[in-house]
Amino acid sequence: MLTISQATYDAIVAHARRDHPDEACGIVAGPEGTDRPERVVEMVNAAGSPTFYEFDSTELLQLYKEMWANDEEPVVIYHSHTATEAYPSRTDIGLASEPGAHYVLVSTREHGNNDGPVEFRSYRIADGEVTEEVVAVVPELT
Template identity: 90%
Template sequence: MLTIDQATYDAIVAHAKRDHPDEACGVVAGPEGSDRPERLVEMVNAAGSPTFYEFDSTDLFQLYKEMDANDEVPVVVYHSHTATEAYPSRTDIGLASEPGAHYVLVSTREHGNNDGPVEFRSYRIIDGVVTEENVRVVPQLSSD
């Protein structure tokens, strides 16, 4: 199960809506071993595409350097699908390389840049196997 706070959830949805019709992407970092998505980092989709996303290689390096310095890991790796459902594509599965992360998919196909509900789903993707998990949105992450 992914437990995420409302503000981070809302920020991911807002990012996806803002970048629609291109795919939006980013991570939520958290302390290593905590499974707590605490620090949202919106990334630029270097592919600038409605059907593909990729972190810019220099941004990627800076991100990992920063996480390393903070003893953080990418607890959540998110991106949007803008014309299809919020389910990992074959490409997503083939390129998933963070076995410890929750892969969040947001679909903006219904309302695009406008207000309205989105699909927000979370998965584990390990060795090509996709397992969907529940998403629990809480007002705030508990302090322990």
């Protein structure tokens, strides 16, 4: 199960809406070994594509250096789908390289940049196996 704060949920959804029609991507870092998603880091989609995302390698390296220095790890890796459901594509599954992370997908296909509900789902992806998990949005992490 993924437990995230309302503020983290809102930040991820806002990023997905803002970048629509291109896919948005980012990481939520947390203290190493805690499974607590605390720090939302919006990343640039280097692909600039409505059907694919790619972290900028320089930006990603800098983020990992920051996380190592702060004893953090990627707790959530997120991106949006702009025209399809919030389910990992074959490409997404192939790129999933953090077996301990929660992979969050947000679909903006129905409302794009506008207000309205989004599809927000989380998965564990390890060794090519995709397992959907429950998402609990709480007022604050305790």
